[in-house]
Amino acid sequence: MNTTTANAADGRIEVKNTTCYMCACRCGIRVTLRDNEVRYIQGNPDHPLNKGVICAKGASGIMKQYSPARLTKPLMRKEGAERGAGDFEEISWDKAFEVMEERLRHLRGTDPKKFALFTGRDQMQALTGMFAKQYGTPNYAAHGGFCSVNMATGMIYTIGGSFWEFGGPDLERSRLFIMLGTAEDHHSNPMKIALSKFKRNGGRFISVNPVRTGYSAIADEWVPIKPGTDGALLLAITNELITQGLYDREFLIQYTNAAELVNQDESSDEFGMFVRNKDVEVGEKGCFDPENKLWWDRKLNKPIVTHTKGADPFLFGSYTLENGTVVKSSLQLLKERVEQYTPEWASSITGIPADTIKRLAHEMGIVARDEKIELPIAWTDVWGNDHDTVTGNPVSFHAMRGLAAHSNGFQTIRALSIVMTLLGTIDRPGGFRHKAPFPRPIPPCAKNPKSPEDVQPNTPLNGMPLGWPANPDDLFVDENANPVRIDKAFSWEFPLSAHGLMHNAITNAWRGDPYKIDTLMIFMANMAWNSSMNTSEVRKMLNDKDESGEFKIPFLIVADAFQSETVAFADLVLPDTTYLERHDVMSMLDRPISEFEGPVDSVRIPVVPPKGDCKPFQEVIIELGSRLGLPAFVNKDGSRKYRDYPDFIVNFETEPGSGIGFLSGWRGKGGEKFMKGEPNPNQWEMYEKNDCVYHHHLPKSYQYMRNWNKGYLTWAQDHRLTRFAEPINIHIYSEVLQGFRLAAEGKRAGKQPPEHLKARIKEHFDPLPFYSETLESQLTDKHKYPLNALTQRPMAMYHSWDSQNAWLRQIHSHNYMHIHPSTAQAQGIEDGGWMWAESMHGKVRCMARYSEAVEPGTIWTWNAVGKASGAWNLGKEANESNKGFLLNHLISEELPKNECGEHVSNSDPITGQAGWYDVRVRVYKAEDDEEKVTFPTFDAMPLLPGMEQRRSWLGYFAGKFTKKGAK
Amino acid sequence: MTQLALVIDLNVCVGCHACVTSCKEWNTSGPAGAMSDDNPYDKDPTGTFFNRVQTYEIGTFPKTETLHFPKSCLHCEDAPCVPVCPTGASYKREEDGIVLVNYDKCIGCKYCSWACPYGAREFDEHQKVMKKCTLCVDRIYDESLPENERKPACVMSCPTSARLFGDVHDSESEVSIAIRENAGYQLMPEWGTNPSNHYLPRRKTKLHYHEDELQRADNPLNKEHSVDPVDAPTLDDSTSW
Amino acid sequence: MHPAFSVVFLTTLIGTGQGLFLALFSAQAYSELNLLPSMSDTSFFGMGSVLALVFLVTGLIASVFHLGHPERAWRAASQWRTSWLSREVIALPFMMLMIFIYGVMHLFGLDAVIYSDTSGNHFSYSLIVAGSLAMVAAFILFICTGMIYACIKFLQEWATPLTVINYALFGLASGFTCAAGFSSFYNAPELTKFFAIWAVVLTVVVLVTRLASLYRNSRIKHKSSMKTAIGVRHNQIQQKSMGMQGGSYNTREYFHGKTAAFIKSVKYIFLVLVFPLPVILLIAGLGTADTMLLVAAFVVQFIGLIFERWFFFAQANHPQNLYYQTV
Ligand SMILES: Nc1nc2c(c(=O)[nH]1)N[C@H]1C(S)=C(S)[C@@H](COP(=O)(O)OP(=O)(O)OC[C@H]3O[C@@H](n4cnc5c(=O)[nH]c(N)nc54)[C@H](O)[C@@H]3O)O[C@H]1N2
Ligand SMILES: Nc1nc2c(c(=O)[nH]1)N[C@H]1C(S)=C(S)[C@@H](COP(=O)(O)OP(=O)(O)OC[C@H]3O[C@@H](n4cnc5c(=O)[nH]c(N)nc54)[C@H](O)[C@@H]3O)O[C@H]1N2
Ligand code: SF4
Ligand code: SF4
Ligand code: SF4
Numbered sequence A: 001m002n003t004t005t006a007n008a009a010d011g012r013i014e015v016k017n018t019t020c021y022m023c024a025c026r027c028g029i030r031v032t033l034r035d036n037e038v039r040y041i042q043g044n045p046d047h048p049l050n051k052g053v054i055c056a057k058g059a060s061g062i063m064k065q066y067s068p069a070r071l072t073k074p075l076m077r078k079e080g081a082e083r084g085a086g087d088f089e090e091i092s093w094d095k096a097f098e099v100m101e102e103r104l105r106h107l108r109g110t111d112p113k114k115f116a117l118f119t120g121r122d123q124m125q126a127l128t129g130m131f132a133k134q135y136g137t138p139n140y141a142a143h144g145g146f147c148s149v150n151m152a153t154g155m156i157y158t159i160g161g162s163f164w165e166f167g168g169p170d171l172e173r174s175r176l177f178i179m180l181g182t183a184e185d186h187h188s189n190p191m192k193i194a195l196s197k198f199k200r201n202g203g204r205f206i207s208v209n210p211v212r213t214g215y216s217a218i219a220d221e222w223v224p225i226k227p228g229t230d231g232a233l234l235l236a237i238t239n240e241l242i243t244q245g246l247y248d249r250e251f252l253i254q255y256t257n258a259a260e261l262v263n264q265d266e267s268s269d270e271f272g273m274f275v276r277n278k279d280v281e282v283g284e285k286g287c288f289d290p291e292n293k294l295w296w297d298r299k300l301n302k303p304i305v306t307h308t309k310g311a312d313p314f315l316f317g318s319y320t321l322e323n324g325t326v327v328k329s330s331l332q333l334l335k336e337r338v339e340q341y342t343p344e345w346a347s348s349i350t351g352i353p354a355d356t357i358k359r360l361a362h363e364m365g366i367v368a369r370d371e372k373i374e375l376p377i378a379w380t381d382v383w384g385n386d387h388d389t390v391t392g393n394p395v396s397f398h399a400m401r402g403l404a405a406h407s408n409g410f411q412t413i414r415a416l417s418i419v420m421t422l423l424g425t426i427d428r429p430g431g432f433r434h435k436a437p438f439p440r441p442i443p444p445c446a447k448n449p450k451s452p453e454d455v456q457p458n459t460p461l462n463g464m465p466l467g468w469p470a471n472p473d474d475l476f477v478d479e480n481a482n483p484v485r486i487d488k489a490f491s492w493e494f495p496l497s498a499h500g501l502m503h504n505a506i507t508n509a510w511r512g513d514p515y516k517i518d519t520l521m522i523f524m525a526n527m528a529w530n531s532s533m534n535t536s537e538v539r540k541m542l543n544d545k546d547e548s549g550e551f552k553i554p555f556l557i558v559a560d561a562f563q564s565e566t567v568a569f570a571d572l573v574l575p576d577t578t579y580l581e582r583h584d585v586m587s588m589l590d591r592p593i594s595e596f597e598g599p600v601d602s603v604r605i606p607v608v609p610p611k612g613d614c615k616p617f618q619e620v621i622i623e624l625g626s627r628l629g630l631p632a633f634v635n636k637d638g639s640r641k642y643r644d645y646p647d648f649i650v651n652f653e654t655e656p657g658s659g660i661g662f663l664s665g666w667r668g669k670g671g672e673k674f675m676k677g678e679p680n681p682n683q684w685e686m687y688e689k690n691d692c693v694y695h696h697h698l699p700k701s702y703q704y705m706r707n708w709n710k711g712y713l714t715w716a717q718d719h720r721l722t723r724f725a726e727p728i729n730i731h732i733y734s735e736v737l738q739g740f741r742l743a744a745e746g747k748r749a750g751k752q753p754p755e756h757l758k759a760r761i762k763e764h765f766d767p768l769p770f771y772s773e774t775l776e777s778q779l780t781d782k783h784k785y786p787l788n789a790l791t792q793r794p795m796a797m798y799h800s801w802d803s804q805n806a807w808l809r810q811i812h813s814h815n816y817m818h819i820h821p822s823t824a825q826a827q828g829i830e831d832g833g834w835m836w837a838e839s840m841h842g843k844v845r846c847m848a849r850y851s852e853a854v855e856p857g858t859i860w861t862w863n864a865v866g867k868a869s870g871a872w873n874l875g876k877e878a879n880e881s882n883k884g885f886l887l888n889h890l891i892s893e894e895l896p897k898n899e900c901g902e903h904v905s906n907s908d909p910i911t912g913q914a915g916w917y918d919v920r921v922r923v924y925k926a927e928d929d930e931e932k933v934t935f936p937t938f939d940a941m942p943l944l945p946g947m948e949q950r951r952s953w954l955g956y957f958a959g960k961f962t963k964k965g966a967k
Numbered sequence B: 001m002t003q004l005a006l007v008i009d010l011n012v013c014v015g016c017h018a019c020v021t022s023c024k025e026w027n028t029s030g031p032a033g034a035m036s037d038d039n040p041y042d043k044d045p046t047g048t049f050f051n052r053v054q055t056y057e058i059g060t061f062p063k064t065e066t067l068h069f070p071k072s073c074l075h076c077e078d079a080p081c082v083p084v085c086p087t088g089a090s091y092k093r094e095e096d097g098i099v100l101v102n103y104d105k106c107i108g109c110k111y112c113s114w115a116c117p118y119g120a121r122e123f124d125e126h127q128k129v130m131k132k133c134t135l136c137v138d139r140i141y142d143e144s145l146p147e148n149e150r151k152p153a154c155v156m157s158c159p160t161s162a163r164l165f166g167d168v169h170d171s172e173s174e175v176s177i178a179i180r181e182n183a184g185y186q187l188m189p190e191w192g193t194n195p196s197n198h199y200l201p202r203r204k205t206k207l208h209y210h211e212d213e214l215q216r217a218d219n220p221l222n223k224e225h226s227v228d229p230v231d232a233p234t235l236d237d238s239t240s241w
Numbered sequence C: 001m002h003p004a005f006s007v008v009f010l011t012t013l014i015g016t017g018q019g020l021f022l023a024l025f026s027a028q029a030y031s032e033l034n035l036l037p038s039m040s041d042t043s044f045f046g047m048g049s050v051l052a053l054v055f056l057v058t059g060l061i062a063s064v065f066h067l068g069h070p071e072r073a074w075r076a077a078s079q080w081r082t083s084w085l086s087r088e089v090i091a092l093p094f095m096m097l098m099i100f101i102y103g104v105m106h107l108f109g110l111d112a113v114i115y116s117d118t119s120g121n122h123f124s125y126s127l128i129v130a131g132s133l134a135m136v137a138a139f140i141l142f143i144c145t146g147m148i149y150a151c152i153k154f155l156q157e158w159a160t161p162l163t164v165i166n167y168a169l170f171g172l173a174s175g176f177t178c179a180a181g182f183s184s185f186y187n188a189p190e191l192t193k194f195f196a197i198w199a200v201v202l203t204v205v206v207l208v209t210r211l212a213s214l215y216r217n218s219r220i221k222h223k224s225s226m227k228t229a230i231g232v233r234h235n236q237i238q239q240k241s242m243g244m245q246g247g248s249y250n251t252r253e254y255f256h257g258k259t260a261a262f263i264k265s266v267k268y269i270f271l272v273l274v275f276p277l278p279v280i281l282l283i284a285g286l287g288t289a290d291t292m293l294l295v296a297a298f299v300v301q302f303i304g305l306i307f308e309r310w311f312f313f314a315q316a317n318h319p320q321n322l323y324y325q326t327v
């Protein structure tokens, strides 16, 4: 609700609600304006996500809004100017659109692949992805590939849901909470609210992390671990849970494939696949597991179709079918797999004492078993069994990039999902809980394009650019098994790269491997700095020209709100609005802000007018879509369909008459429907009246066990959240992975992997989790580079974009390399002194900070505090570019040449997740006579046309008086 | 007599700095504002803040504790900063114990800050007066705000609700109970300043289990027979008596 | 603490002004008690007062640089009940006024004898009224100034009577040294001798008290520690971040930012410049009746005092610093 009051003494006060975007958490905020200037931004007490609280970033929104780093004019690189030099001239929006229209129209009519759209830490993939699809280019991705695609895929391919926006720990009822590899601010405010409640209720919090800061600081126990080795820990815990019988037997049998029988006949093409009873009617085929697999019944001592009423299968065992095929249950295979993974073995790898590992397993198992929760909530499962209660085992987990950002992360996260499953904690009270639209089928139904023919001039793609391959035939490769996407996603190199591989896009485009592109459009990503690995080289590539003097990447469009490092490299710069200046939607089609209790989506509504000529990128997309005549944006006669973005949001339907649009709340003519319903012309007003958020509360009986909850699944189907109301059984054993392995072994018809990748696929597509060192570690001389180097996000900075914020940069104006005193002293490095960190790929000079809260084999720093000189409208002497540094210079986007070939991405071989935290380094003291300045440094970026001069001091006072502060 | 104060629960503070910037944004446009910033976009940016969050490491690896420690004016009951002020600009309010500075009287001699052992006062380099945490007097009594928002900005913002606000002289207040029940303490008690703000220490939850817990009769392994099939060799095959 | 130059100059200049006046006043009293020959040149006390006022006014001007709002300085007199600073603010102008009157009386011959006895002792208005009031004010001022520092109990280096004593003695010593040079200008060997001898005596005494405070401070056990600062009982506590990286008022006001070696050399410099060198110069000046040597004694001592005062501030370790250790 918006209120306005006028008071002579206080100026004209207005209060407006919208949604924060100082980070991707998307809290509800209430903005107080005084005489049209932002006076106060507070958490909206009525918002389900943040319940009134706000974070350091959110409360500094004022300084983002009025930052002198804001772009205000569309800019064109001056003829002949080098990219990176920041030499621009102002142009009009008309001109900008003309230029884009002409170029993009031509590409679309010839080879739409030559237009690539990459978006970073944005939250409008529903729109940008749809635009790419409509345009007909598969070369689209957002930040997921370099962010946490391992977390998404590792869990979604196992339990049908994941952490971050998709699900999380139910800390309200949990008793034991284990957090792995999460720094300070993931799921920012909600996690903080929940953690403190949890601790106050006497819950026990254990953090597994090489570093103890942020959340880990308040853990009851800190378990320091060597980076990249969580797989070993989790597999040893699995071993202990199984040998001690600390698993939830009933849960495993009913809700997972643990008791299902796997073909063990090595000679068979079906080896490693589930045996299926061909007699069972499976009905419609789709993206779900048909229920025709077998258990081995205890009473009958013979196989029986799973979920047969009254059946009571063995969880373990090896059996022989009538036809002589030897079969083993999934759990038997898991048990055999983890026999080698003893706590003692894991101890030597992780650096965690074996007794601690055992104790952790025992604590988990005992709490799960003895502190069971039983809620008087009746529900019915998909097999028709009525349950009087919902039960739960109150052990919960949260994990993030500490597991994900390693090249062995996918299997590590599979191992974590399996531990969570063994304990019986999936979508149950006190354990892990899904958030709508999750759970999804395993794998989810959406599929990426599959062959070069799927990309045609002047034609939309027939699916989304990104998807979830279920088997090798879903890969996006040509007849020679080569990648079709510029980032090589969904190729044999990274088959399950559900989020693409943005981190390789520039390098590949520059090299022309697999082909050259023409136009690269970057939205809300700082790809010449924070989101590039090997930053210095990538910056050169962006400015590199071929023999004819033409840029290797001919045209670069950057849509940004600030003068970032990447803006300097653009040919065309599109100045975006800030979150306080635009309409936005956090859509159910993307990653909404749902709660455990039900779907939630939300919107932004402008609270101040755009600065200068800033235009919301959403409007740019609508305009371009309309100009190019992309079907979704125009009427049958080719005329423009949507006036503007708000109009688009209200009236767009995924298909004519589908009733599904970007917003799920207040659909239907009068706003009486949810999720599905005709467009409602007053939808925005209804959101505005309701704190900019729509929160749908599911009935209690639909809130748990959603993978198997008949009521929920039917509801989800009715409301078009899912296509099938089929059970989503947990994949302890992954047949999907085995399918790829069979292909690598030549046992599968259909798409075949290229020779040089067969061994890699065979090794990594293991249907059961296994531990292997990270790829980079395997290729590094560990005597020469004995240490691991990591980054963490500080709570008070969002990626690279908060150094323009006068308040936040006072908290972090530069970063140190945090290092254990023993590690530092061995090299003569002093606390606060200058040092070098060097990897195989590069080196940085930085300042050391001793810390007892880091595992001695690890060094770490805050991410993206270091800046390129002059960027973000910071002075040349600014700490960020003189003392601050970027770890990315040490990290390569490609692995050293290995048996898989020369240009293999430094990524998880299954998902393409960037292996940020695999880098190994050595450290040494910077000589006393060296410059006390960070290395590398770059030429200062100039002020761009339309930007404000920065002030030498500030005294911000909203409205009422004139602004203080001089130049 | 009322003594308003903050109680900060170090057991849940994650060091997010929300209290730092929400304090700044509230106060910079309020009676204490503008709270100036120097070199906001250049070398060594620095400005006036009423509240800072610091980080300490306690102990040595691997038994290290990382402690986040927010600190603003503690509104001492025997505030040494008040009597030293030559102008009377620094004062402690009778009615609620809040220690304030009257910016119109302050001559900017900085003497009061010398007399604060906690480093809680900040001199505004542009207005040339001493400033400090006001306990958000302009919020907590503002009747135009809904009742549940008549709290300091930092308290409202804190995502872990590590900051409690109330009357420490009222033994039944939330803050007094928190202090009593969680061994709340004062900083630098050796100076007799008797700070009103209190801190609640870290509390650890441990789990103890007995070996027997691992050996229970309901162990699900009991439901699994040996992996070997029934027709494997047994004594029956090789003995006869 | 970070020694603010305004405060360093303010305290040394005012101290010298006070000391110079007290020297003049005691000379007049001595001579009126016939313990010293009376001064033939009547402008001596007048010009001496002017000189003292020059020190005092310069000191006052220096203090302005320390204030954020000097135009409101008048408000500072209001809290004399509790604030030593406020008391100083009252005592200083009062003393200056009295010195001014004292000087005017001498300069314009307005002085009159109000009492004389048979042994030739005679007391004048300037001595009894303006002089003794100024003297009392000067002593009160020494106490106020000293107490400004000594009353802050957690600044343990300062919280000792020695702070007041040293302030007073330094003022007196430098005042008498200055008076020695000044009187030598006036070619008054008896007076010069009187001032110089007292200057030497005072310098030696303050050497003793200053050494005592140095000794005391070198053995101070600070009551506050990391443990009491954050309330955690552990011997290994290290700050890793103070919450702001570009510095703040708390880092600017309370840290000198100099190395221990630098501090130490400042100490040796002041120990040489304030004590032995002036004493040698005073004695040599007395012996050779060389005005320049006596003036040099004062200049050297005053420069030494600036170092001393700088050191006095720098050496004080404010407990707030415990909270501001690591960027
Ligand atoms: N304030 C703030 N909040 C943010 C962001 C931000 O920039 N600023 N970014 C947002 C984004 S895009 C993301 S992806 C999330 C990321 O959220 P997180 O994943 O929590 O963030 P990271 O900073 O990558 O932290 C990785 C953590 O894993 C630890 N770690 C590294 N390697 C290992 C390992 O091998 N094992 C274990 N157990 N731990 C390891 C590191 O020490 C670190 O604590 O945060 C989001 N929230
Ligand atoms: N060394 C190292 N590097 C990392 C990571 C790491 O852990 N270690 N983490 C990686 C991860 S998980 C991620 S998600 C990436 C994130 O990397 P990026 O996606 O590159 O994120 P940012 O650096 O924040 O850059 C976002 C850009 O968006 C701009 N921007 C901000 N607000 C707006 C707006 O409203 N509109 C528009 N148009 N632009 C806006 C900013 O100015 C900035 O230029 O970083 C990755 N890089
Ligand atoms: S966590 Fe903070 S920055 Fe992120 S959306 Fe919420 S308030 Fe905004
Ligand atoms: S807002 Fe709360 S959790 Fe965050 S630093 Fe302040 S007190 Fe700690
Ligand atoms: S904390 Fe410092 S400023 Fe606040 S009342 Fe106590 S002494 Fe005064």
Ligand code: SF4
Pocket: B084, B085, B086, B087, B088, B089, B090, B101, B105, B106, B107, B108, B109, B110, B111, B112, B113, B129, B130
């Ligand atoms: S700085 Fe202001 S408030 Fe502090 S003692 Fe001086 S006059 Fe009083």
Ligand code: SF4
Pocket: B022, B023, B024, B026, B027, B050, B051, B072, B132, B133, B134, B135, B136, B152, B153, B154, B155
């Ligand atoms: S009470 Fe108000 S002034 Fe004090 S620290 Fe909190 S927000 Fe700042």
Ligand SMILES: [Mo]
Pocket: A143, A146, A147, A148
């Ligand atoms: Mo990310």
